[in-house]
Amino acid sequence: xxxxxxxxxxxxxxxxxxxxxxxxxxxxxxxxxxxxxxxxxxxxxxxxxxxxxxxxxxxxxxxxxxxxxxxxxxxxxxxxxxxxxxxxxxxxxxxxxxxxxxxxxxxxxxxxxxxxxxxxxxxxxxxxxxxxxxxxxxxxxxxxxxxxxxxxxxxxxxxxxxxxxxxxxxxxxxxxxxxxxxxxxxxxxxxxxxxxxxxxxxxxxxxxxxxxxxxxxxxxxxxxxxxxxxxxxxxxxxxxxxxxxxxxxxxxxxxxxxxxxxxxxxxxxxxxxxxxxxxxxxxxxxxxxxxxxxxxxxxxxxxxxxxxxxxxxxxxxxxxxxxxxxxxxxxxxxxxxxxxxxxxxxxxxxxxxxxxxx
Numbered sequence: 262x263x264x265x266x267x268x269x270x271x272x273x274x275x276x277x278x279x280x281x282x283x284x285x286x287x288x289x290x291x292x293x294x295x296x297x298x299x300x301x302x303x304x305x306x307x308x309x310x311x312x313x314x315x316x317x318x319x320x321x322x323x324x325x326x327x328x329x330x331x332x333x334x335x336x337x338x339x340x341x342x343x344x345x346x347x348x349x350x351x352x353x354x355x356x357x358x359x360x361x362x363x364x365x366x367x368x369x370x371x372x373x374x375x376x377x378x379x380x381x382x383x384x385x386x387x388x389x390x391x392x393x394x395x396x397x398x399x400x401x402x403x404x405x406x407x408x409x410x411x412x413x414x415x416x417x418x419x420x421x422x423x424x425x426x427x428x429x430x431x432x433x434x435x436x437x438x439x440x441x442x443x444x445x446x447x448x449x450x451x452x453x454x455x456x457x458x459x460x461x462x463x464x465x466x467x468x469x470x471x472x473x474x475x476x477x478x479x480x481x482x483x484x485x486x487x488x489x490x491x492x493x494x495x496x497x498x499x500x501x502x503x504x505x506x507x508x509x510x511x512x513x514x515x516x517x518x519x520x521x522x523x524x525x526x527x528x529x530x531x532x533x534x535x536x537x538x539x540x541x542x543x544x545x546x547x548x549x550x551x552x553x554x555x556x557x558x559x560x561x562x563x564x565x566x567x568x569x570x571x572x573x574x575x576x577x578x579x580x581x582x583x584x585x586x587x588x589x590x591x592x593x594x595x596x597x598x599x600x601x602x603x604x605x606x607x608x609x610x611x612x613x614x615x616x617x618x619x
Contacts, residue, residue: 262293262592262598262600263278263279263282264598264613264616265616266616267597267598267615267616268594268595268596268597268598268616269592269593269594269595269596269597269598270594271594272592272593272594286602286611288602289604290605291602291603291604291605291610292602292603292607293592293600293601293602293603294330294572294576294592294600294601294603295572295576295577295589295590295591295592295596295599295600295601296327296330296331296332296333296576296589296599296600296601296612296613296614297329297330297331297332297333297553297554297557297575297576297601298331298332298333298334298365298575298576298579298580298583298589298590299326299331299333299334299335299510299511299512299514299553299575299579300334300335300368300407300483300509300511300579300582300583301335301337301368301370301454301455301483301511301512301513301514302322302326302331302334302335302336302337302368302512302514303337303339303513303514303515303516303548304322304514304515304516304518304525304548305321305322305323305325305326305514305515305516305518305519305520306321306322306324306325306326306516306518306519306520307321307325307516307517307519307520307521307522307525308321308322308325308516309515309516309525309526309527310322310336310337310338310339310349311338311339311341311345311349311527312525312526312527314338314345314348314349314352315348315352316352316355316356316359316361318352319336319352319353319356319361319364320356320361320362322334322336323361323362323363323364324362324519325518325519325520326363326512326514326518326519326552326553327362327363327612327614327619328519328552328609329518329519329552329553329554329555329609330552330553330554330557330575330601330609330612331363331552331553332362332363332589332599332600332601332612332613332614332619333363333365333580333589333590333599333614334363334364334365335365335366335367335368335405335407336349336352336353336364336367336368337367337368337369337370337513338367338368338369338370338371339370339371339381339382339527340370340371340372340374340382340383340386340387341371341372341383341386342372342386343393343394343397346369346372346397347397347400349367349369350367350397350400350401353366353367353401353404354401354402354403354404357403357404358403360615362614362615362617362619363599363614364404365404365405365583365585365589366401366404366405366406366407366583367401367404367405367406367407368407368408368409369398369406369407369408369409370382370408370409370433370434370454371386371387371409371410371434372386372387372388372394373387373388373389373390373394373408373410373411373414373415374387374409374410374411374414374433374434374435375387375411375413375414375434375435375436375437377436378411378434378435378436378459378460378461379434379459380434380458380459380545380546380547381527381528381532381541381545381546381547381548382434383528389414389415390410390414390415390419395419395422395423398423398428399423399426399427399428405429405583405584405585406427406428406429407428407429407430407431407452407583408423408428408429408430408431409431409432409433409434409454410430410431410432410433410435411432411433411434411435411436411437412432412435412437412441412442412444412445412448412450413435413436413437413438413441414435417444417445417447417448418448420445420448420449420450421448421449423449424448424449424451429451429452429582429583429584430445430449430450430451430452431450431451431452431453431454431483432445432450432452432453432454432460432470432474433453433454433455433459433460434454434459434460435459435460435461435470436460436461437460437461437469437470438461438467438469438470439461439467439468439469439470439472439473442469442470442472442473442474443473443477446473446477446479446480450480451479451480451481451582452480452481452482452483452509452582453470453473453474453480453481453482453483454482454483455483455484455485455490455511455513456471456474456475456482456483456484456491456499457471457484457490457491457495457499458485458490458491458546460474463475475498475499475502475503476502478504478507480507481503481506481507481508481509481578481581481582482499482503482507482508482509483509483510483511484496484499484500484508484509484510484511485511485512485513485549485551485556486510486551486555486556486557486559486560486563487537487538487549487550487551487555487556487559488537488559488563489537489538489546489549490513490546490549493562493563493564496560496563496564497563497564497565500560500564500566500574501564505570506573506577506578506581507578508574508578509574509575509578509579509582510553510556510557510560510571510574510575510579511556511579512549512551512552512553512556513548513549513551514548514549514550514551514552515527515532515534515539515547515548515549515550517534517539517550518550518551518552519552523535527547530542532547532548534550537550537551538550553575554609556575557571557572557574557575558571558607560574568607576589576590576591577590577591578590597614597615597616598613598615598616599612599613599614599615600612600613
C-alpha cells in the first residue's frame with residue numbers, strides 16, 4: 262500500500278514498488294486493516310465529552326481509543342442543555358479544522374428522547390425538538406452530524422427537514438410502536454441507536470422498534486458487543502436478521518476505556534466499571550467499558566462470524582452509515598490512509614490516521 266500525503270495512492274504488487282520510497286513499513290507476515298470507525302464514543306482516557314466539551318478533550322478521547330484500533334469516531338454528547346450542545350458542536354468543528362486525529366463529526370444522543378426509555382440519561386433535560394433545537398443540530402459546518410431522537414415525540418416533517426440538511430437521523434431511547442418506527446423510516450430515519458437497548462422490544466403481536474430495526478432492509482443499527490447490553494444469542498439473532506452491512510459495531514464507550522480510573526461522574530452520579538460493565542448505584546447499565554478491537558473479537562465469538570466480516574462491521578459498514586464510502590473504511594486508492602498493522606496474533610502493532618503514524 263502506497264501512501265501519498267493523507268491518502269492511499271495505490272495498492273500494488275511488491276515488484277511494482279517505486280525505487281525511491283523514503284520509508285517502508287514491513288507487516289512481517291501480519292495483517293493490514295482499515296482503521297475502526299466508532300459512531301458512539303462518550304469518552305475515553307478518563308475524559309467524558311459532556312464534562313469537558315473542548316478540543317483538548319477530543320484529543321485525549323481519540324488518543325485513548327486509537328490504542329484499540331479506532332482511527333475515526335463520532336464524539337457523542339449524552340443528553341445535555343442547549344448551551345452545552347452548542348459548546349460541543351463548536352469543539353468538534355474546531356477539532357476538525359485543526360486536524361485532531363480521528364474526529365469525523367458529532368453524535369448528539371438526545372435531548373429529544375422519551376422519558377419512558379431514558380436509560381442513564383437525565384430526563385430532566387429532555388425536550389421536544391423545536392426550531393432552536395433544529396438550528397443547533399444542523400449547525401456543524403464541518404464533518405458529519407448524527408442525532409438520536411425518539412421519533413414518536415417529533416413529526417415526520419421535522420425528520421425530513423433534518424435529513425434535507427444532511428443530518429443522519431437515528432431512532433433510539435424511544436417508546437415508539439412498530440408503526441411509528443416505520444413511519445419514521447419512510448421520513449428518513451436511517452439507523453437505530455444501540456439496538457435492543459432503550460427501545461420497545463420485539464413481541465409476537467407488537468414488533469416494536471426492535472422489530473422495525475431488524476426487519477427493515479434499508480436501514481442499519483448500532484449494536485454493543487460487550488455481552489452485557491445484549492446477550493450473545495440476541496446479538497447473533499440481530500446480525501443474522503439483517504442484510505450484510507446493516508449491523509454496525511459501536512462501543513458506547515465511557516471515560517474508563519484507556520484509563521486507569523474505573524470511576525467517573527455523570528449527571529452528579531458516580532458510575533463505576535465492574536467486570537466489563539459500567540453501572541450506577543442502582544446497577545443500571547450506563548454506557549460501556551468496551552473498545553473496538555474487543556468488539557470485533559466478541560462479535561466473531563457471539564455470532565460465529567468470519568473475523569473479517571466482524572472487521573467490516575467496524576470499518577466499511579459504519580463508513581457507509583455515515584455516507585463516507587470511498588473516504589474511510591477501506592484499503593483502496595483514494596481513501597484516507599487510516600489503517601492498522603496487526604501482528605500474527607491480531608494484536609495492534611501500529612496505526613496511521615490520514616497518512617500520519619500515530
